[in-house]
Amino acid sequence: MKVGSIRRLERRRCFPDYDASALSGSVGKTARAWQVGAELEIIMKLTYYGHSCFSVVVGGKTLLFDPFISGNPLARDIRLDRIAADYILISHGHEDHLADAMTLAKQTGALLISNFEIVEWFAAKGLTHAHPLNHGGGRTFDFGRVKYVNAVHSSMLPDGANGGNAGGFVIESAAGNFYYSGDTALTMDMKLIGESTRLTFAVLCLGDNFTMGIEDAIRAADFVRCDKILGVHYDTFPPIRIDHEDAVRKFKAAGKELHLLAPGGQHEFN
Numbered sequence: 001m002k003v004g005s006i007r008r009l010e011r012r013r014c015f016p017d018y019d020a021s022a023l024s025g026s027v028g029k030t031a032r033a034w035q036v037g038a039e040l041e042i043i044m045k046l047t048y049y050g051h052s053c054f055s056v057v058v059g060g061k062t063l064l065f066d067p068f069i070s071g072n073p074l075a076r077d078i079r080l081d082r083i084a085a086d087y088i089l090i091s092h093g094h095e096d097h098l099a100d101a102m103t104l105a106k107q108t109g110a111l112l113i114s115n116f117e118i119v120e121w122f123a124a125k126g127l128t129h130a131h132p133l134n135h136g137g138g139r140t141f142d143f144g145r146v147k148y149v150n151a152v153h154s155s156m157l158p159d160g161a162n163g164g165n166a167g168g169f170v171i172e173s174a175a176g177n178f179y180y181s182g183d184t185a186l187t188m189d190m191k192l193i194g195e196s197t198r199l200t201f202a203v204l205c206l207g208d209n210f211t212m213g214i215e216d217a218i219r220a221a222d223f224v225r226c227d228k229i230l231g232v233h234y235d236t237f238p239p240i241r242i243d244h245e246d247a248v249r250k251f252k253a254a255g256k257e258l259h260l261l262a263p264g265g266q267h268e269f270n
């Protein structure tokens with residue numbers, strides 16, 4: 001066994017309250033299989049595609065969040081036709097979070113997960129392989145559990161249709177748990193996430209102007225009790241440009257690790 005693997009197992013043992021066998025049904029069986037056999041499954045590999053688009057491989061399944069690639073000049077080197085997904089999760093109705101969702105859903109056959117109104121909007125366009133959630137509700141899929149949580153933001157769809165209310169996602173799996181804020185203001189509701197779920201990492205918007213800025217994102221990281229953060233929703237448009245070094249330094253001063261990946265960049269969280 002490699003040293004890194006042992007370290008990951010040790011880390012798992014540090015969290016006796018985390019019990020993958022508590023998951024029900026087929027997911028529980030898979031989770032137990034991971035625990036027994038494949039320690040490398042404890043890592044979660046994240047790939048950043050620019051803006052707020054990223055994928056995380058969880059239990060062998062690829063979860064793709066908020067696909068906005070073809071309209072993002074900073075992601076011009078990303079090949080849309082090479083992107084894999086088993087699930088596509090959309091946080092809210094704005095174009096910079098779903099512009100490539102239809103293309104990628106058709107290309108990959110992925111199951112779309114979003115709020116009820118957004119799922120209905122895609123269904124009207126012929127994309128019916130989808131699962132609707134609404135705030136506070138979750139569902140267990142073959143990789144783990146997805147809960148749709150509060151965000152303070154708007155959600156009108158590109159054609160003016162009602163996109164419901166904006167949200168974020170908490171993912172719980174045998175490989176670990178993470179939170180994606182979507183677009184949001186800092187909100188006290190984030191404390192509920194920290195109280196309920198032990199997060200391995202959190203993906204937080206921090207570009208300011210339309211969402212939290214750096215200072216609020218640091219407070220959000222405190223609220224959700226997480227010190228490994230991937231920053232998203234910055235640099236794409238002039239009003240959300242940030243100073244990377246300054247952001248990383250401010251997180252570090254708060255005892256937190258901020259990752260700002262270039263589009264195409266990857267990081268393994270464990």
Ligand code: NI
Pocket residue numbers: 092094153154183
């Ligand atoms: Ni938005």
Ligand code: MN
Pocket residue numbers: 094096097183210233
């Ligand atoms: Mn946005």
